[in-house]
Every structure is written in C-alpha cells, then in structure tokens.
Amino acid sequence: xxxxxxxxxxxxxxxxxxxxxxxxxxxxxxxxxxxxxxxxxxxxxxxxxxxxxxxxxxxxxxxxxxxxxxxxxxxxxxxxxxxxxxxxxxxxxxxxxxxxxxxxxxxxxxxxxxxxxxxxxxxxxxxxxxxxxxxxxxxxxxxxxxxxxxxxxxxxxxxxxxxxxxxxxxxxxxxxxxxxxxxxxxxxxxxxxxxxxxxxxxxxxxxxxxxx
Ligand SMILES: O=C([C@H](O)CO)[C@H](O)[C@H](O)COP(=O)(O)O
Numbered sequence: 001x002x003x004x005x006x007x008x009x010x011x012x013x014x015x016x017x018x019x020x021x022x023x024x025x026x027x028x029x030x031x032x033x034x035x036x037x038x039x040x041x042x043x044x045x046x047x048x049x050x051x052x053x054x055x056x057x058x059x060x061x062x063x064x065x066x067x068x069x070x071x072x073x074x075x076x077x078x079x080x081x082x083x084x085x086x087x088x089x090x091x092x093x094x095x096x097x098x099x100x101x102x103x104x105x106x107x108x109x110x111x112x113x114x115x116x117x118x119x120x121x122x123x124x125x126x127x128x129x130x131x132x133x134x135x136x137x138x139x140x141x142x143x144x145x146x147x148x149x150x151x152x153x154x155x156x157x158x159x160x161x162x163x164x165x166x167x168x169x170x171x172x173x174x175x176x177x178x179x180x181x182x183x184x185x186x187x188x189x190x191x192x193x194x195x196x197x198x199x200x201x202x203x204x205x206x207x208x209x210x211x212x
Pocket of ligand 1: 006007008030032033034059134135136163164165166183184185186187
C-alpha cells in the first residue's frame with residue numbers, strides 16, 4: 001500500500017522543505033495541480049532530480065490534449081500523470097499510449113463521477129489505476145465518507161487510490177478497503193509537525209498490511 005504525499009497550495013520552497021522532512025515515510029510524491037500551474041512543469045523535473053527513487057505524480061488533471069499533456073509530464077520525469085475520467089475516450093487513449101511509450105502510468109481521477117458504466121469503459125480502454133477523489137470544495141460541505149468506495153465495489157482488476165481530506169482518523173476507516181494508494185495532502189502539509197504525522201500515517205498503514 002502506497003502513501004502518496006500531495007503538495008498543494010504551497011510555495012516551491014515549502015514543497016521541498018516538507019519533502020525533506022517526510023521523504024522516508026512517503027512512497028509517491030504528488031506535485032499538485034495548483035503548484036504545477038504556479039511554477040510550471042519544471043517543478044516536476046526538479047523533484048524527480050532530487051528524489052530519483054520516488055515515484056513522482058504530476059497531478060495534471062488532464063481533460064483534453066491528452067497526448068501533449070502526458071508528454072509534458074513524462075518528459076519532465078513524472079512516473080504517473082493524472083487524467084480526468086469524464087474526458088473524451090480519445091484523451092484517455094492518447095494518454096495511455098504515451099504512458100506505454102515511456103513505460104509510465106496514468107491515474108484516472110474519478111472526481112465528480114457517479115456512473116459505474118464509465119469505470120467499465122475506462123477498464124476496457126486499458127486503464128489500470130483510478131483515484132476515488134473527494135474534492136476540496138466538497139470537503140467544505142461534508143466529511144469524507146466510505147460510501148465513495150461503492151463506485152468501484154466488485155469491479156476487479158483495477159488499482160484504487162483514494163484522496164480527499166484524509167487524516168489519521170479517517171485513515172483507519174479507509175484501511176478496511178485496502179486501497180493500492182492513499183493520497184494525503186493537507187493533513188501532513190498543514191501539520192505543525194509534518195514529519196510526525198507522516199510517520200504516524202505510514203506506521204498505521206504498515207501495521208494494517210503487516211509490513212515492517
Ligand atoms: O487533488 C487534490 C485536490 O484536487 C486539490 O488540488 C489533492 O491533492 C487531494 O485532494 C489530496 O489533498 P488533501 O485533500 O488536502 O488531503
């Protein structure tokens with residue numbers, strides 16, 4: 001089970017400061033959409049250069065021009081780029097084609113999706129990794145709910161990541177669903193002591209999976 005650290009609404013310097021504090025507890029480092037918009041794709045390249053052994057996720061949230069945006073992400077050194085589930089099939093297929101060429105991955109973000117039919121379509125196109133995503137704006141209205149997993153329940157052969165305001169309390173409930181990756185942003189990046197929180201999160205995940 002992978003812990004993906006999401007770096008959002010932070011300066012470039014703060015992103016690197018936080019990663020320096022928590023890198024031994026996180027598996028994947030996500031450069032958030034807003035951070036890419038602010039600093040450009042070069043921040044993905046800089047992070048990969050500094051942490052070549054970590055998987056770097058470029059949260060591009062691509063919804064069109066799949067080929068171009070996947071190229072931007074992978075040429076910068078990303079291991080995963082994100083594409084929105086509601087995109088045209090062509091966007092998904094083009095992103096997958098580029099990922100295959102680079103031997104990298106796409107994560108399809110299910111934000112706002114209510115229809116399971118689309119998940120089967122994504123799977124048939126060759127998508128292997130999806131993220132259940134409870135968005136920032138929804139987080140202001142209500143709390144993370146495990147019912148989100150109903151969208152993918154019983155659909156085999158997909159790796160599931162989950163995101164959206166996850167903290168230590170909700171983490172323990174999410175573990176019962178055994179996702180492939182757990183994406184955690186503000187609970188770590190806004191903590192007084194990011195290192196302590198990241199350590200606790202990884203320890204909780206490891207004790208669930210039995211990892212040392
Ligand atoms: O993708 C994200 C969101 O859309 C903001 O851009 C976040 O990376 C994701 O939600 C995880 O962050 P937290 O919700 O702060 O844990």
